[in-house]
Amino acid sequence: MNLSCIIIDDEPDAVDLLELLIKQSTQWKLKAKCYNALEALAFLKTNQVDFIFLDINMPQLSGMELATLLPTRTRIVFTTAYSAYAAESYMFNTIDYLLKPITLKRFLSSVQKIEAYFAKYQPEQQPDAVQAQDLFFVKSGKTLRKIVLRDILYFEGEKDYVRLVTAREQLLVYRRLKDIEEQLNPPFIRVHNSYIINYEQLSKIEDNHIYIADKRIPVSEKFRDAFMDLINKKKF
Structure with missing residues (x-):
């Protein structure tokens, strides 16, 4: 099966092994090898792949932290030397969880699992951006919370955090607006x-204010024209 992927891992030996296994055992196209999360984010911003091999233990930004920054439809195969993250990894769109050192036998088993997944589900038919009917997971403190997008009332930026507000709860998320x-x-x-x-x-x-539930939200001059253009299209 022709699939595209990238490897994200700070260990060159681990990257080399995965690259060798991919070349020897599959027809997949390895589009990039990224040695840290920031390099991966920059690549994925302008390039599409079917799935990623993602190491969990990386400096600066771990694989789990990187996963929270990716679009919710990003397919992931986690790679790690530790089994402790296995349960948490499936909070994301995870296809498989490979323990290092990765053997040929285990990799071939993963190949079957990955190709079976894509035989049933065609990601190219899905939009890249998050859609309003989707659910996704938000990291708030040490907890990953499941949120349905259509339930969100608004996001409010607060310095280094964003407050996500629904009718039932408010969550602080360590992200930029x-x-x-x-x-x-x-x-x-x-x-x-x-x-x-x-x-x-x-x-x-x-x-020049919006009312959502009991919240009064200002509309700034910078965004007013785009907002009103949208509203006017739906005005009788």
């Missing part, structure tokens, strides 16, 4: 340096 904005499609729209709203949840617009 700009990073979250890049993963969202309508009905989410930026209306202020500190706010992204779900316009399907707003009740009224008055005096």
Whole structure:
């Protein structure tokens, strides 16, 4: 099966072994070898792959932390020397979990699992950006919480954190508002340096302010035209 992938691992020997196994055992196209999370994020911003091999224990940003920054539809095969992360890894769109050192027998088993997965599910038919009907997982403190996007009322930026607000709860997420904005499609729209709203949840617009539930949110001049263009398209 023709699939594309990248390897993300800070250990050159581990990268070389995976590259050899891929070349010897599959018809997959290895598009890149990334030796840290930031390099991987830069590559994935402008390139598409079917799935990634992702090491968990990396400096600066671990594989688990990187996984929270990726689009929710990113398919992952985790690689690690530790079994302790296995349960947590399946909070993401995980196809397999390979323990190092990776043997040929175990890799061939993973190949069968990966190709069986893609035989049933064609990711190219799905949009890259998060859609409103999707669920995704949010890391808040030490907990990964499942959230349905359509339930979100708004996001509010607070210094190095973003407050995610639904009708039932509020979560603090260690992300920049700009990073979250890049993963969202309508009905989410930026209306202020500190706010992204779900316009399907707003009740009224008055005096350059949006009302969602009991929250009064300002619409700044910077974002007003784009927001009103969207609203006017739906106005009778």
